[in-house]
Amino acid sequence: MNLYGIRAIYIFEMARTFRTLMESIASPILSTSLYFVVFGAAIGSRMGDIDGIGYGAFIIPGLLMLSLLNESISNASFGIYFPKFTGTVYEVLSAPLSSLEIVIGYVGAAATKSVMLGILMLLTARLFVDYQILHPLWMIGFLLLTATTFSLFGFIIGLWADDFQKLQIVPLMVVTPLTFLGGAFYSIDMLPEPWRALSLFNPVVYLISGFRWSFYGVADVNVAVSLAMICGIMLACLAIIAWIFKTGYRLKT
Amino acid sequence: MDSIISIQDLSKHYASGLQALNRVNLDIRRGEIFALLGPNGAGKTTLINIICGIVTPSAGSVRVDGHDISADYRQARSRIGLVPQELLTAAFENVEATLQFSRGLFGKPPAPALLEQILRDLSLWDKRKTKIMALSGGMKRRLLIAKALAHEPDILFLDEPTAGVDVELRRDMWQMVRRLRERGVTIILTTHYIEEAEEMADRIGVIHKGEIILVEDKAALMSKLGKKQLELTLQAPLTTLPTELADYPLEITREGHALTYTFDTQQEQTGIHELLRQLDRLGIDIKDLHSSESSLEEIFVNLVRDRS
Numbered sequence: 439m440n441l442y443g444i445r446a447i448y449i450f451e452m453a454r455t456f457r458t459l460m461e462s463i464a465s466p467i468l469s470t471s472l473y474f475v476v477f478g479a480a481i482g483s484r485m486g487d488i489d490g491i492g493y494g495a496f497i498i499p500g501l502l503m504l505s506l507l508n509e510s511i512s513n514a515s516f517g518i519y520f521p522k523f524t525g526t527v528y529e530v531l532s533a534p535l536s537s538l539e540i541v542i543g544y545v546g547a548a549a550t551k552s553v554m555l556g557i558l559m560l561l562t563a564r565l566f567v568d569y570q571i572l573h574p575l576w577m578i579g580f581l582l583l584t585a586t587t588f589s590l591f592g593f594i595i596g597l598w599a600d601d602f603q604k605l606q607i608v609p610l611m612v613v614t615p616l617t618f619l620g621g622a623f624y625s626i627d628m629l630p631e632p633w634r635a636l637s638l639f640n641p642v643v644y645l646i647s648g649f650r651w652s653f654y655g656v657a658d659v660n661v662a663v664s665l666a667m668i669c670g671i672m673l674a675c676l677a678i679i680a681w682i683f684k685t686g687y688r689l690k691t
Numbered sequence: 692m693d694s695i696i697s698i699q700d701l702s703k704h705y706a707s708g709l710q711a712l713n714r715v716n717l718d719i720r721r722g723e724i725f726a727l728l729g730p731n732g733a734g735k736t737t738l739i740n741i742i743c744g745i746v747t748p749s750a751g752s753v754r755v756d757g758h759d760i761s762a763d764y765r766q767a768r769s770r771i772g773l774v775p776q777e778l779l780t781a782a783f784e785n786v787e788a789t790l791q792f793s794r795g796l797f798g799k800p801p802a803p804a805l806l807e808q809i810l811r812d813l814s815l816w817d818k819r820k821t822k823i824m825a826l827s828g829g830m831k832r833r834l835l836i837a838k839a840l841a842h843e844p845d846i847l848f849l850d851e852p853t854a855g856v857d858v859e860l861r862r863d864m865w866q867m868v869r870r871l872r873e874r875g876v877t878i879i880l881t882t883h884y885i886e887e888a889e890e891m892a893d894r895i896g897v898i899h900k901g902e903i904i905l906v907e908d909k910a911a912l913m914s915k916l917g918k919k920q921l922e923l924t925l926q927a928p929l930t931t932l933p934t935e936l937a938d939y940p941l942e943i944t945r946e947g948h949a950l951t952y953t954f955d956t957q958q959e960q961t962g963i964h965e966l967l968r969q970l971d972r973l974g975i976d977i978k979d980l981h982s983s984e985s986s987l988e989e990i991f992v993n994l995v996r997d998r999s
């Protein structure tokens with residue numbers, strides 16, 4: 439195992455994060471705060487409780503999930519896309535690193551940043567609403583799993599994308615809508631059929647539901663199913679990445 | 692012969708269908724400076740990139756110090772440093788950080804003293820805290836060399852290292868290459884400046900349209916393919932060659948003011964003596980003599996032209 443190599447990539451990526459502190463940390467926190475102000479404090483005060491939880495508190499796991507998914511994907515995809523775009527990836531490709539080590543470096547850094555953001559957002563949310571975390575270990579577990587899984591997913595997008603538009607299209611056109619429709623702002627039990635049944639095809643529903651369960655002990659679907667879902671997505675991402683590296687797809691000519 | 696890189700039947704078809712390399716066989720000797728020459732698009736960069744693990748070969752195999760580049764890539768790659776043809780650098784990092792990054796990637800523990808020495812050797816020590824984007828092109832080129840040396844490779848690939856580099860820097864660079872060679876580093880370089888290959892290399896390979904068309908010791912190459920020319924400046928200009936001289940490989944040059952005699956350095960008899968006597972007999976007076984050897988450049992141009 440080339441530990442120094444993994445460390446080099448990880449440090450490089452983290453340095454990039456801290457160099458761009460404003461956009462990589464401050465801006466997601468600001469936008470999340472705005473959600474809390476608008477949905478939590480302003481509108482939330484006029485909304486009834488859902489599953490016995492105040493609206494402001496109810497939306498916290500969903501909002502966190504929304505940022506977590508977007509940040510993980512955009513951070514990890516950019517991390518590998520950019521050196522590919524500028525050509526500096528030659529150095530990583532010519533180094534004695536296995537594909538697994540490259541993935542650990544890039545995805546590890548992206549996931550670290552997402553987790554940091556998630557924690558910062560939780561602290562920020564405290565300023566606006568009161569919430570509790572019933573199952574803190576599960577919460578941390580979901581946080582880590584989601585950050586890692588969607589950083590892997592972002593890594594795939596970064597490998598696949600050959601222009602900036604493709605880099606942004608998946609988070610913008612797929613992940614954000616799925617999150618909004620995935621029960622970030624409502625319980626899917628509130629939906630009429632067939633929308634409720636259709637929602638069950640949306641993987642983000644399972645993520646948000648499980649995450650919310652770790653906070654309040656209430657869920658749209660069984661927490662075991664949520665866990666299985668996220669592990670399933672993770673394995674799928676790992677399989678795709680393994681295939682990409684094996685074939686050299688879009689990385690080597 | 693102790694070869695450090697051994698390339699066997701290496702071929703590369705790009706996805707576009709283009710065949711960039713066609714069954715290349717080549718051995719690089721331990722400790723030598725090998726110059727790879729060839730026109731644009733000949734396949735030099737492709738060959739280097741395959742050895743370094745950046746491009747996947749379509750067929751054939753490469754062994755680096757006995758290690759197969761795909762089966763045993765860790766061993767193979769850790770011995771190699773690459774200075775790419777393009778100025779590919781991150782923009783926002785500083786010089787020192789990017790060197791640490793390079794060394795780390797190759798699995799080596801931090802070595803501040805070594806990195807300092809490398810930066811000093813390349814006159815970049817003053818710039819160690821400077822962001823890469825604030826460096827000039829020549830400094831970036833040196834930085835790429837520093838990055839390639841950061842993990843103490845045994846083999847250094849320099850893909851057109853002196854493109855866009857001023858004369859002084861080029862001289863420094865070649866001095867550095869010589870120092871590296873003295874330390875036992877094997878160096879493979881490509882260049883379009885043939886004087887460079889002529890001055891630096893121990894052996895020269897010529898690649899054309901993806902095929903190695905020649906590999907030779909530089910000295911042997913020069914003498915084997917080298918032609919000498921003798922230019923005879925005339926007292927009075929000539930318009931036509933006298934028939935008595937028709938059998939000589941002579942040409943009227945400089946609008947009749949000179950005769951140019953071409954001969955092979957390999958031949959026992961150069962025929963110069965005979966020629967001079969003949970000229971004397973014909974009453975053609977000579978003002979000045981000047982002989983020149985053909986350079987590698989001419990050899991190379993002739994080779995490539997003969998092929999196409």
Ligand SMILES: Nc1ncnc2c1ncn2[C@@H]1O[C@H](COP(=O)(O)OP(=O)(O)OP(=O)(O)O)[C@@H](O)[C@H]1O
Pocket residue numbers: 691705706707709710711729730731732733734735736737738776
């Ligand atoms: N990624 C690629 N996809 C398709 N064709 C490529 C690719 N890279 C190089 N080629 C083609 O392969 C051939 C060899 O290119 P290569 O870069 O190896 O040449 P070179 O000898 O290094 O040339 P130069 O002296 O200009 O650097 C060229 O015809 C080039 O167009």
Ligand SMILES: [Mg+2]
Pocket residue numbers: 735736737776850
């Ligand atoms: Mg080239």
